[in-house]
Amino acid sequence: MIPELGTLTLALAMITAAVMGVIGLRPKMLARQADLMRALASAQFMALTLAFAAVLVVFITSDFSVDTVHKNSHRLKPMLYKITGAWGNHEGSILMWALIGAGYTYAFSRFAGPRMNTRIFSTTMGVLGLLGAGIAAYILFLSSPLARIDLLPGESYPLEGTGLNPLLQDFGLAIHPPVLYFGFLGLIIPYALAISYLTHRGEGKDFSRQALPWTTLSFAFLSAGIMLGSWWAYRELGWGGWWFWDPVENASLIPWFLAAALAHSLAALRTRNVLLNWSLFLAISGYSASILAAFLVRSGVLVSVHAFAADPKRGAAILLYLVVMLIGAFAVYAFRARRDLPPGQYNLISREGAVLSHNLLGAAAALTVVIGTLYPVIIQALDMPLLSVGEPYFHASVIPLMVLATYAMTVGPEAPWRGAAGKVLWSKIILALSVAVTSFIASWLVFDISFIGAACIGGGVGILVTHVKLGVKARKSPSARKLAPMIIAHIGVGLFAIAGAGSIVFAKAGDRAIAVGESKDIVGFNVTLDSLTEGQGPNYFTAIGGVTIIKPSGKSVQLEPEFRYYPVSDMPTSEAAIDSNLLRDVYVTINSIERNEGEVLRWAVRIQYRPFILLLWISSAITVFGILWAAFNQFAALPKRRAALAPALKPLVQNKKDAVKA
Amino acid sequence: MIKRASSMVMITALLCASALADTVTLPLDEEARAQDLFREVRCPVCVAQPIAESDAQLSGQMRDRIRNDIVQGLSNEEILAALSATYGDSIRLKPKFELRTAPLWAAPWFAVLAGLFIIISMRRRARKTAQPDNNDAS
Numbered sequence A: 001m002i003p004e005l006g007t008l009t010l011a012l013a014m015i016t017a018a019v020m021g022v023i024g025l026r027p028k029m030l031a032r033q034a035d036l037m038r039a040l041a042s043a044q045f046m047a048l049t050l051a052f053a054a055v056l057v058v059f060i061t062s063d064f065s066v067d068t069v070h071k072n073s074h075r076l077k078p079m080l081y082k083i084t085g086a087w088g089n090h091e092g093s094i095l096m097w098a099l100i101g102a103g104y105t106y107a108f109s110r111f112a113g114p115r116m117n118t119r120i121f122s123t124t125m126g127v128l129g130l131l132g133a134g135i136a137a138y139i140l141f142l143s144s145p146l147a148r149i150d151l152l153p154g155e156s157y158p159l160e161g162t163g164l165n166p167l168l169q170d171f172g173l174a175i176h177p178p179v180l181y182f183g184f185l186g187l188i189i190p191y192a193l194a195i196s197y198l199t200h201r202g203e204g205k206d207f208s209r210q211a212l213p214w215t216t217l218s219f220a221f222l223s224a225g226i227m228l229g230s231w232w233a234y235r236e237l238g239w240g241g242w243w244f245w246d247p248v249e250n251a252s253l254i255p256w257f258l259a260a261a262l263a264h265s266l267a268a269l270r271t272r273n274v275l276l277n278w279s280l281f282l283a284i285s286g287y288s289a290s291i292l293a294a295f296l297v298r299s300g301v302l303v304s305v306h307a308f309a310a311d312p313k314r315g316a317a318i319l320l321y322l323v324v325m326l327i328g329a330f331a332v333y334a335f336r337a338r339r340d341l342p343p344g345q346y347n348l349i350s351r352e353g354a355v356l357s358h359n360l361l362g363a364a365a366a367l368t369v370v371i372g373t374l375y376p377v378i379i380q381a382l383d384m385p386l387l388s389v390g391e392p393y394f395h396a397s398v399i400p401l402m403v404l405a406t407y408a409m410t411v412g413p414e415a416p417w418r419g420a421a422g423k424v425l426w427s428k429i430i431l432a433l434s435v436a437v438t439s440f441i442a443s444w445l446v447f448d449i450s451f452i453g454a455a456c457i458g459g460g461v462g463i464l465v466t467h468v469k470l471g472v473k474a475r476k477s478p479s480a481r482k483l484a485p486m487i488i489a490h491i492g493v494g495l496f497a498i499a500g501a502g503s504i505v506f507a508k509a510g511d512r513a514i515a516v517g518e519s520k521d522i523v524g525f526n527v528t529l530d531s532l533t534e535g536q537g538p539n540y541f542t543a544i545g546g547v548t549i550i551k552p553s554g555k556s557v558q559l560e561p562e563f564r565y566y567p568v569s570d571m572p573t574s575e576a577a578i579d580s581n582l583l584r585d586v587y588v589t590i591n592s593i594e595r596n597e598g599e600v601l602r603w604a605v606r607i608q609y610r611p612f613i614l615l616l617w618i619s620s621a622i623t624v625f626g627i628l629w630a631a632f633n634q635f636a637a638l639p640k641r642r643a644a645l646a647p648a649l650k651p652l653v654q655n656k657k658d659a660v661k662a
Numbered sequence B: 001m002i003k004r005a006s007s008m009v010m011i012t013a014l015l016c017a018s019a020l021a022d023t024v025t026l027p028l029d030e031e032a033r034a035q036d037l038f039r040e041v042r043c044p045v046c047v048a049q050p051i052a053e054s055d056a057q058l059s060g061q062m063r064d065r066i067r068n069d070i071v072q073g074l075s076n077e078e079i080l081a082a083l084s085a086t087y088g089d090s091i092r093l094k095p096k097f098e099l100r101t102a103p104l105w106a107a108p109w110f111a112v113l114a115g116l117f118i119i120i121s122m123r124r125r126a127r128k129t130a131q132p133d134n135n136d137a138s
Helices: A002-025 A033-060 A067-072 A079-087 A090-111 A118-142 A171-186 A188-200 A204-236 A247-272 A276-299 A312-336 A351-381 A391-414 A423-447 A451-474 A480-505 A613-636 A650-661 B002-017 B028-040 B057-071 B076-087 B099-130
Strands: A508-514 A519-522 A525-536 A541-550 A556-559 A562-566 A571-575 A577-580 A584-596 A599-611
Touching (some): A002 A033, A033 A067, A079 A171, A090 A118, A090 A171, A247 A276, A247 A351, A391 A480, A391 B028, A391 B099, A423 A451, A480 A613, A508 B028, A519 A599, A556 A584, A562 A584, B057 B076
Antiparallel strands (some): A508 A599, A519 A525, A541 A562, A577 A584
């Protein structure tokens, strides 16, 4: 009964969204059009909430007559993971995607609707309606999480589920995908706004004010979601790294780069009325990249640790959705972009120039990640000899761009909007750069580390110095509140650059075979395997090692790394034991064994020395906090009254006057 | 009885996980070079994992092979070429620069240069349109 009701509400959601799309995009407006849009958005959101609730119920009650539950759940699973399992699979996660999209649509209609030009609002809602209807139709017809198993005559529904990937039985899964999806879906609003402003040739500054808060919010969620995933991988995969350039990680990085670029170009648009077309282009690309990410994760074209989510047939449908979205949006862009406006006038040595260089690097990084991730697939499609693209490629291509961006961030805040004439600005810029370059060269020479690692550390130090200086100076000025979120977020980035580079260039790792009672030296640590206890968890077998590590300082620490085996899914996993402090982590795993006729001889103990890992999580949290605060300020600064529809020619005349004056 | 069954399952699981490798010991700086190489070589039997992190038996053997090659005095490129010859080019996580990988390696710099070109040409145009006697903005 519950699955059927849920399917019904899904159908309702699809219909309301389609109606919203059609009415919103009709050139002729109805009386009370805005109210109608709002009502439809509420209805769509409510219907999807009910559908999602139905999925939660069938997972919690272990209703194995439902195909998705049967394939992804098990009665033995702890309750928390039964609930999180509702989105730990393809069907459930796409429904969550649709639900969060509808949530944003609803929030946008409530929050921005009354403060916007009705025509622009209505077209935006129309675009959101079409996007929502497409996703709902996909769920309903191709990927329903509520479909019952097709029974042959005489068959009955299964009494037990077929389990869940043990890697997914972690608290990380409870929060990582929802947070990430809040990031992906947040970009749906700037996308729809861009199409609407292009269609009506709305005013650029107005577009930036409306699009900025949603972009920034989504940027914060993307950053948080990506780092939660990274934190999960670090603790759960047992490999010791925090970023693997796995195709699916890359997929989430693409919209992140674009959201970062868009948030900054919109700020330039708002303040200086420059980069309008570029911002519109980025806004369209941003949500397209989110859908591309969904396609990459869900289609199975990529080989990845996230392969549990793959299904090629549905991938084709998502690809079609993406293509329609791209063609539609870029067609509107091609025909309606403001080529009639004179290009923006700005000095390159200025805040605008810094934003532009940051945007250029961000867009290039996004493009590189797309190409690097898809290249093996393209090569395969062209029938050329297979190749792989992994971490070393991205370290050589994307990281240099990101490192250059840290230098842009070192300089950027020193330059005011519009730039400033003369020697004062140049001496500020040269001072900021020389701090960064000096720390770069010093760390390169002193620590004997890789060139690019040292460059990254230098850029991080540069960012820190510039922004701490800026913070101290702005502390008592009236603009302190306005500047604080940016300063905090950037300080987080500076710390992250240092921690991230340090965690890689100063890392050490080694493994040795150790018998119980034996001691060996691994990367400077004296490691003793005191004991080994075999046992059984709720749905796995386990071996827990008692390991004593004597650090070079002479202090010792007891750790208990664990090796698990999940019989239902036939998967071994390593649960790392980590000794963590602000300076470094010692990461211990036991993961393989030497046996002789059933008798355990030796265990492989792997020790990884990883500096600054804790600082990495802390700096990410600082950045996310800063971005969230900025988003809050931007929501508060949304215009209070409905702006008049900007006539198409007026801005042209005004801008020309501006241009002449400048 | 249950206890015995469980330890039987355990044994099969662990045998799948691997037998021990990493038997060759190198001096510290050469081991660091070996570890860098491990990050550039994909484990042939795993899913998108370098041999540096893989628990598979084959990865352990490959790590030892690389360490042995280092002891033999082979250069990094010689070591990688030998591995490619055995396991195919897809073993390299950092594709060698050649004709079919040229677009891949050119992509980031092409993007930056194209962006710079667009910015410069836009600024040219902006400077032109800023002159009051020029009305052609397209």
